Amino acid sequence: MEHFFNPRNVGEIPDADGVGTVGNPICGDMMTIYIKVKEGRIADIKFKTFGCGAAIATSSMVTEMAKGMTLEEAMKISREEVADELGGLPPIKMHCSNLAADALHRAIEDYLKKSSEKT
Amino acid sequence: MKVYLDYAAATPVDPRVLEAMLPYFAEYFGNPSSVHSYSHKAQEALDKARESVASLIGAESPDEVVFTSGATESNNLALKGFAYRNRDKGNEIVTTTIEHISILNVCKYLRGEGFEAVYVPVDRYGLVDVEKLAEAVDEKTLLVSVMYANGEIGTVEPIEEIGKIAHERNVPLHVDATAAVGKVPIDVVKENIDLLTLSSNDLYGPKGVGALYIRRGVKLLPIIHGGGQERGLRSGSENIPGIVGMGKAAELAKEEIQTEAERLTGLRDSLISGLLKEVPESYLNGHPTQRLPNNANMRFSYIEGESLLLGLDALGVQASSGSACTSKTLEPSYVLLAIGLKHEEAHGSVLFTLGKGNREEEVNYVVKVVPGIVRRLRILSPLTPKELLR
Numbered sequence: 001m002e003h004f005f006n007p008r009n010v011g012e013i014p015d016a017d018g019v020g021t022v023g024n025p026i027c028g029d030m031m032t033i034y035i036k037v038k039e040g041r042i043a044d045i046k047f048k049t050f051g052c053g054a055a056i057a058t059s060s061m062v063t064e065m066a067k068g069m070t071l072e073e074a075m076k077i078s079r080e081e082v083a084d085e086l087g088g089l090p091p092i093k094m095h096c097s098n099l100a101a102d103a104l105h106r107a108i109e110d111y112l113k114k115s116s117e118k119t
Numbered sequence: 120m121k122v123y124l125d126y127a128a129a130t131p132v133d134p135r136v137l138e139a140m141l142p143y144f145a146e147y148f149g150n151p152s153s154v155h156s157y158s159h160k161a162q163e164a165l166d167k168a169r170e171s172v173a174s175l176i177g178a179e180s181p182d183e184v185v186f187t188s189g190a191t192e193s194n195n196l197a198l199k200g201f202a203y204r205n206r207d208k209g210n211e212i213v214t215t216t217i218e219h220i221s222i223l224n225v226c227k228y229l230r231g232e233g234f235e236a237v238y239v240p241v242d243r244y245g246l247v248d249v250e251k252l253a254e255a256v257d258e259k260t261l262l263v264s265v266m267y268a269n270g271e272i273g274t275v276e277p278i279e280e281i282g283k284i285a286h287e288r289n290v291p292l293h294v295d296a297t298a299a300v301g302k303v304p305i306d307v308v309k310e311n312i313d314l315l316t317l318s319s320n321d322l323y324g325p326k327g328v329g330a331l332y333i334r335r336g337v338k339l340l341p342i343i344h345g346g347g348q349e350r351g352l353r354s355g356s357e358n359i360p361g362i363v364g365m366g367k368a369a370e371l372a373k374e375e376i377q378t379e380a381e382r383l384t385g386l387r388d389s390l391i392s393g394l395l396k397e398v399p400e401s402y403l404n405g406h407p408t409q410r411l412p413n414n415a416n417m418r419f420s421y422i423e424g425e426s427l428l429l430g431l432d433a434l435g436v437q438a439s440s441g442s443a444c445t446s447k448t449l450e451p452s453y454v455l456l457a458i459g460l461k462h463e464e465a466h467g468s469v470l471f472t473l474g475k476g477n478r479e480e481e482v483n484y485v486v487k488v489v490p491g492i493v494r495r496l497r498i499l500s501p502l503t504p505k506e507l508l509r
Contacts (some may be wrong), residue, residue, distance in 0.1 A: 001429075004426070004429060005433065007499065010498065010499055021501075025462065025463035025466070025502060026461075026462040026463060027462070028423060028442055028449075028451065028462065028463070028466040029423075030501060030502070031501075032501045048499060048500060048501035049499055049500065049501070050421065050422065050423055050463075050499075050500040050501055050502050051423050051426065052423055052424075052425035052426050052429075052442070053425055053426050053429040055423075055426075056426055056499060092449070095449075
């Protein structure tokens, strides 16, 4: 609940190195995660979420977890881990933690794609 | 401040109702069916409650009222009981897309029993398309079932007109009046109603009790069989304390309906106009004037309902929502979709329902705190256009 009332890392990064969006407003849950990568680590990370309390909390939590991690470590963050860090989620809300971890992974994949295109 | 604005979900039992019920738990606890004198007080209480309910809805005789365990059971009895008894008269039920889930699921069930159901659409205010309904009622039609008012979006339906159409074609009308009873005056005779569902829960009575009005001459089969109570239509030893509660609640509702309706309408309109004014891109769901006196269903663009409810709850305000996240099925409200809202609009809706305990200061408080919560969620949301956050 703390992460819902005081979410961390809210916002956008206009010159982000990677952006990942999952979900859509039709489903009622949509998250976008922006990352800045320096020397293989997530130097900065921000998120925006349209969704319920659990969606907001899980996206906030995933950004806290990922900040400073190497890309490899961040890719390994699982849906269950996000839920665990929050102290557990009711089963009906587990799909929200899925979205958060997926959005982060997509952002990393986006960065890797962009950087391989540059070389 | 604590502000309860979810009266549509549950109402507290009125203290006068509770007082009326108490003696029937341990003092006058007899079964009306017993031969000895312990049955008398219980039977008297049962009769009195029946009269009160009949009086509230303008029934010609208390015998036309059958007590059940609630509106869901009454809806089941009305549709199944009528369909099974009157198969020779037709096999099609004409109803609407915004009925209560109990009506929709009973219709679904009856389709497996050889009956058909036609769902008449509503317009963007939730008003039934009366022309389409008239077209749908034909020789195959067994029964028309339309709710008096929709408890989610508040829209009050043109029941008298619909009843007239049904009767012109010799088809009876069932009305689920659960959301409307005690809030708007109902007259089953004048409004051409043959079957009417009502619940104690919405009247500041105890949960677990309801009634079905069945006009004299209309025949049903029971769906609960047993000792033959309620003229054979609803077996089982009567829930005397509950029924006494419902009777008292009905009596009070009849006395207070005029003043309460006026009072609630004033509060409702303050709440709606206050929110429309203070929150940009906010909209009212449902009909602006043909609506229940206590219902304010609003939607706010770019944000989601459950997160708004959590924000409100933290500030002491209890409300409800049509968003997918608040439903057990993770689907957004079918009522909001039926009035033409897009999914994301349905997700951003919040339902405030007012009641006896609400005062002007509470409405002012809600209008004061909602804009801040909405703004905070809009800052979080990827959908919010930048101009809105200036």
